[in-house]
Amino acid sequence: MSESHSHAHSVPRELPERVDIYDTTLRDGSQQEGLSLTVDDKLRVAEQLDHLGVQFIEGGWPGANPKDEEFFRRAAAGELHLHHATLVAFGSTRKAGGKAETDPVLANLLEARTPAVCLVAKSAAWHVTETLRTTLTEAVDMVADSVAYLRAEGRRVFLDAEHFFDGYRDNPAFSLDVLRAAESAGAEVLVLCDTNGGSLPFEVERVVGEVRDATGIGLGCHFHNDSGCAVANSLIAVRQGVTQVQGCVNGYGERTGNADLSAAVPDLTLKMGVETIGRERLGRLTGVAHHIAELVNVSPDPHQPFVGTSAFAHKAGLHTSAIVRSRQAYEHVDPDEVGNGTRFVVSEMAGRSTIALKAEELGLDLDGAAMGEVVEQLKDLEHRGYHFEVADGSLELLMRRATGWKQELFRLESHRVVTDLREDGTWITEATIKVHVGDERVLAVAEGNGPVNALDAALRKAIGPMYPVLSQIHLTDFKVRVLDSAKGTGSVTRVLIDSTDGERTWTTIGVSENVIEASWAALEESIVYGLLNHSAS
Incomplete structure (x- = not known):
């Protein structure tokens, strides 16, 4: 096997004209800590991925849990309309010592009724003997039997070779035997997985080059980001002939996540000249990335390459x-x-x-x-x-004031906030506000679970009848930071309020030694900005 470690094979061949993008947010991505998707969420995410133009969407593991079962059932029933992407079901090969025809996992994969199936198989000898507790020969037979059975049932089959890079490092002969068994049985793509995420680009370059020369069908890659190299590894794999890149939009996934397709796709297309989702769809990338972030309820990273709000x-x-x-x-x-x-x-x-x-x-x-x-x-x-x-909202208002603009939507006369401790031990906050709206003086009182919530409710009660659009403006986040903690309770406090009207988001700021004053300043500017920009649009 000395030839298999020859560095002569690591020379890149001509880049492929196009690669397929395979998104696994609905399966591998949903394993991210703190990320939980309902079936409705999964259907909506799949629609967004299809809109983006990825070629394959991995929907989950049918039979693994009721949620994935329902997802595939509803997708098959017509609730998921894919115009571009192919839905893929994920599962494992038959059990050791069993038969493909009677294996429950393979039966569930067929029942999902997807055109394509992705089978995961152990491709590291150590995992076969220590985790599966079976022989290397049986592990290869499990792959061959499972792929052949699914192909006979009319499914396209991709093989996810789990722990491939670690396994190839220790026992390249066995890892290649797994790939060849899948290839001989009719697999369409052999996906090399860096399951632990520890491989580095120069290692990937050598291994993928050697595997490319030792196999005869399409190769894919699936990199985790534990060493911070998932996107770089994906790009170097494509340089060595890989034609299917797996990952997740926004890089979701367990531990440190999967290869971020939001970066890999534009890198491949704009930097390397490799066709991915189509140049005409590339402009959808930022919108889709942010939409999916909303659907999975994970705040977008502003510093994310290409699609982050701070990227440019x-x-x-x-x-x-x-x-x-x-x-x-x-x-x-x-x-x-x-x-x-x-x-x-x-x-x-x-x-x-x-x-x-x-x-x-x-x-x-x-x-x-x-x-x-x-x-x-x-x-x-x-x-x-x-x-x-x-604080983009407050900045815009400051610049408008420099042009001579004055805020005339409403004028504050006074506000008062009182917090009471009730007999039952609960606290209640009440805000009273007096404002002038046009020629009318309005007094409003409202309760809240804190001073800012009560002030917000009272202000909305006072001016809401004059500005019905206010019902579309919502506060989404409230941050307080003490700027000089050495002064204790007399410290200056900075308050930031994030708001949205469903289409745009903005942030306003208030600073004062009085936290209520700082909060009111940020709250007032948030409402003014929202009303001002809505009327302008």
Whole structure:
């Protein structure tokens, strides 16, 4: 077997013209800690993946739990309409010592009625003898029998060779025997899995090159991200001939996740010239990534490559002035190609060019005096604890005020918050607010589970009849940070409030030694921003 470790085989061959993208969010991705999908969630995620244009969607393991059973049943009944992708059911080979024809897992795979099936098989000798407690010969027969049976039943079959890279390192002959057995039995793709996620790109390059030369059908790859190399490993695998890349949009998965298809897809398409989901669909990537994040109830990572809100954000004045002259100065691709956009983040580091770009982005006409006023206000306010690069809503209002704009939606006269401890030991907070809406003075009282909740309820009660659209604006997050804890209860407090109207999201900020005052400032600006932008649209 000395030849199998020859580095001569690691030379890349000509890149494939296209690779298939295989998303496993509904199975492997849902194993992420804290991520739980209902059947309805799974159906909606699958629709989004189909809209994106992935070739294969792994729906789950039929028979493993009632949720996956229901998903495949409803999908087969017509509740899932896929226009582009092929639905795949996932399961294991027959049991050791059993027969494929009577194996319950294989029966469940057939009952799922998917066009394609992905079979997982142990391809590391140690796992066969220690985990399955069977012989290497029987493990190879399990693969051959299972693949042949499913092929005879009319299914396309992919083989997920579990622990392949670790197994190949220790016993390459057995790992290749598993692949050859699947190939001989009619498998369509041999998927090399880095199940523990510990392989590095130079190792992947050598192993995939050797496997490519030792097999005769399509290869796939499935990398976990435990060493931070899942996307890089996927790209190097494609350079060595892999034509199916498995992973998850947003990189979901157990431990540190799977290869992030949100990065792998544009890397392959834009950087390597390999067709994936189709260039015409690439612009859907950011929207789909964020939509799926909402469906699985996991906050998107703003720093995620390509699709994160900060992926094309520019803060330093040097960067933004260069961007004005050439977009390529600090952007490795055109953000529009992946459905994202350039953002100019304003902070105390901002120069006039940054402010000018932000004003242009917002459609504001700032003359020289207004520009200087904004720059000075930013520096002063951020010195006092404001942080405008994370408070886009408050920044826009500040810049509007510099043009002479005044908030006339409502005017606060006063507010009061009282918290009472009841006899039964529970606390209740009551807010009283007096505002002027047009020529009308309105007094409203509301209860809440805390001062901000009570103030929010009272304000909505007061101005809601005048602005019915307020019912579409919701606060989604409330963050409080003590800026100088050395001063104890007299410390300055920063409050950030995230809000949404269902289409856009924004953040507003308030800073004060009084947490109620800081909260009100952020709350008021959140409501004003929402009403202002809704009326503008």
